[in-house]
Amino acid sequence: MRAPRPTFAGRTAPGGALGPIPSLRPYPTLPVPQQFTFNVGPAAVYPAVRQYLQDAYDEGWLSAPHRGERFTSLVRQAVTDLKLKLNIPQDYTVLFTGSATECWEILAQGLTPRRSFHLYNGEFGKKWFDYARALRPGTTDVQFGLEEVPDMGALPFVGEDTDLVCLTQNETSTATQIRETHILQLYNRLGGALLAVDATSSLAGLNLKFIKADVWFGSVQKCFGLPAGLGVLILSPRAVARAKEVNDRAHYNGLPAALSNMLNHQTNYTPNVLGIYLLSRVMADREPIKAVAQHLADRAQKLYDFFEQATPLQPLIANHDARSTTVIGLQGEPALIEEIKRKALEAGLTLGSGYGPLKNTSIRIANFPAVSDAAMEALVQFFVKEYVAA
Ligand SMILES: *Cc1c(COP(=O)(O)O)cnc(C)c1O
Numbered sequence: 001m002r003a004p005r006p007t008f009a010g011r012t013a014p015g016g017a018l019g020p021i022p023s024l025r026p027y028p029t030l031p032v033p034q035q036f037t038f039n040v041g042p043a044a045v046y047p048a049v050r051q052y053l054q055d056a057y058d059e060g061w062l063s064a065p066h067r068g069e070r071f072t073s074l075v076r077q078a079v080t081d082l083k084l085k086l087n088i089p090q091d092y093t094v095l096f097t098g099s100a101t102e103c104w105e106i107l108a109q110g111l112t113p114r115r116s117f118h119l120y121n122g123e124f125g126k127k128w129f130d131y132a133r134a135l136r137p138g139t140t141d142v143q144f145g146l147e148e149v150p151d152m153g154a155l156p157f158v159g160e161d162t163d164l165v166c167l168t169q170n171e172t173s174t175a176t177q178i179r180e181t182h183i184l185q186l187y188n189r190l191g192g193a194l195l196a197v198d199a200t201s202s203l204a205g206l207n208l209k210f211i212k213a214d215v216w217f218g219s220v221q222k223c224f225g226l227p228a229g230l231g232v233l234i235l236s237p238r239a240v241a242r243a244k245e246v247n248d249r250a251h252y253n254g255l256p257a258a259l260s261n262m263l264n265h266q267t268n269y270t271p272n273v274l275g276i277y278l279l280s281r282v283m284a285d286r287e288p289i290k291a292v293a294q295h296l297a298d299r300a301q302k303l304y305d306f307f308e309q310a311t312p313l314q315p316l317i318a319n320h321d322a323r324s325t326t327v328i329g330l331q332g333e334p335a336l337i338e339e340i341k342r343k344a345l346e347a348g349l350t351l352g353s354g355y356g357p358l359k360n361t362s363i364r365i366a367n368f369p370a371v372s373d374a375a376m377e378a379l380v381q382f383f384v385k386e387y388v389a390a
Contacts, residue, residue, distance in 0.1 A: 035347075035378070036371075036375040037349075038349065038351050038364075038371065038375070039350060040172055040222065040365075040366040040368075041172065041221050041228075042221040043221060043225070043366045043370065044368065044370045044371050045225050045226055048281070048282075049227070049278065052278050053274075053278075055281075056277050056278070061274060061277045062274060064273055066266065071265075071273065072265035072266060074273075074276060075096075078276055078279050079265070082283050085287075085288055086208075087207065087290070088210050089210055089211055092210060092234055092235060093234070093235045093237075093259065093262065095233040095259070095262055096230060096232065096267060096271055096275075096276060097217075097230075097253065098229065098230070099228075099229075099231045100200040100217055100218055100219040101127075102253060103231050104127070104128045104198075105131055106233065106253050106258075107132075107166075107215060108136060109248045109250070109254065110248040110251075110254055111164050111196070111239065111243060111246060111255070112132065112135075112136050112163045112246075113163060114136065114138060114162070115136045115137075116132050116136060117139070117162050117165050117166065118139065118140070118142075119150060119155065119165070119167045120143060120144075120167065120171065121148070121174055121176055122146075122172070122355075122356075123174075123356040124168055124172055125167070125168040126143075128168070129141045142155060146322070147318060147319045147322055149178075149319070149322055150178070150182065152185035153185065153189070160191075160192070163242075164193060164194050164196050164215075165190060165196065166198070168198040169197045169198065169206075170201045170202035172200065172222075172355070173355035175317055175324045175327045175362075175364055176322050177322070177323065177324040180209055180212070183195075183209070183212050183213060187212045187213060194214040194239055194242060195212075196214065196216075197216050198218070199217065199218045200217070200218040201223065202218070203216065203217070203218030203223060203224075203232065204224045204289070205223030205293065205325075205326045206293050206325065206326065210234065213236070214235065214242075215234065215236070215239050216234040217231060217232060217233045219232070220232065223326060223369055224370075225368065225369055226275070226279060226282060227275075227278070229272050229275050230276065235255075243256060243259060244259070292369050296325055296326060296367055296368075299373070300328060303365065303367065304323070304328065310383070310388050311383050312332060313330040313340070313363075314331055315328075315330060316330055316358070316362050326366070326368060327364050328364065328366075328367050329354075330364075331358075331361055331362045332361065332363075333361070337360060337361060337362065337363060340363065340386075341353070341363065343382075349378060349379055351363045365379070
């Protein structure tokens with residue numbers, strides 16, 4: 001049972017000058033929390049977040065000034081641990097933003113004086129392209145099929161006037177992933193362009209090779225196991241130099257101001273201090289990414305095999321080289337999908353819905369670090385009980 005929340009009913013303002021303050025409605029009782037969620041974002045948070053939140057309050061972080069020494073040490077520590085645990089090169093710069101969506105806009109404004117090129121196969125890649133094109137009308141794209149491994153050698157982006165080549169490393173909407181070797185192929189034929197990678201649903205879940213791209217970004221409500229409201233933008237020295245050349249001073253979230261503030265471990269506006277605090281706690285407690293990524297890869301393999309062999313669902317992506325390891329996509333008839341989601345919910349398991357055009361014919365399972373093995377075991381047991389013939 002939750003302790004009843006205090007209300008301000010009947011209280012009078014000090015001195016009584018305002019007269020009695022009308023009583024507030026008591027908070028509604030929250031529904032009993034689901035046992036496990038497999039949503040791909042906002043996704044399951046680490047159980048330790050409960051303690052971190054309490055500590056943040058107790059330690060006074062919720063009102064900590066963002067120019068003070070205490071906050072700047074926190075940022076320094078968060079960035080140090082982030083680089084250490086995720087294998088981010090020391091000479092790369094980490095910036096904090098509000099979301100991955102904001103990163104799309106920052107990159108169009110701050111690294112794209114002329115146009116960008118976008119390679120994608122799903123809704124997030126398309127949204128990025130749409131935002132970028134709205135700001136830079138010459139922006140171009142190539143879409144590829146869900147089962148396809150794009151041929152990086154055959155892409156038409158090479159043109160003197162392409163500033164930024166953009167790809168979505170893990171397309172959350174289609175449960176597909178672009179592997180390291182293909183990113184490398186692309187990186188090797190960039191010419192003067194920079195390579196920017198949306199890794200929102202793989203950053204902190206995969207052992208990404210940061211040296212093979214100039215810009216990486218994501219937000220914390222996916223593989224970091226944290227509540228939403230913070231984005232992480234990672235820039236190579238080449239990207240930092242370009243941002244200074246482009247010199248976008250017309251926007252509050254422009255890169256030059258963010259970069260110069262970050263030299264002092266500050267931000268140019270009051271940041272999400274709680275989010276940064278939680279990030280620093282999670283990173284300090286985390287295993288190194290190599291171990292985390294291996295665990296997720298092994299678990300993904302087992303899950304795909306289980307669903308393929310033992311349930312009426314099939315992997316959404318048949319091609320082993322194209323499917324995601326952090327977002328497990330499964331497909332079935334709409335009626336079956338609906339029934340599975342409903343029965344799972346009754347059993348305390350919230351499954352992720354399909355996204356966009358795949359909404360009715362697929363489900364997605366977050367294979368994120370904060371989803372415990374016990375949760376996965378409960379999921380498998382649910383399917384064994386409900387769908388595997390005895
Ligand atoms: C979730 C997601 C986004 C959007 O993240 P926000 O933090 O909501 O802006 C962008 N790209 C990908 C690949 C995502 O999975």
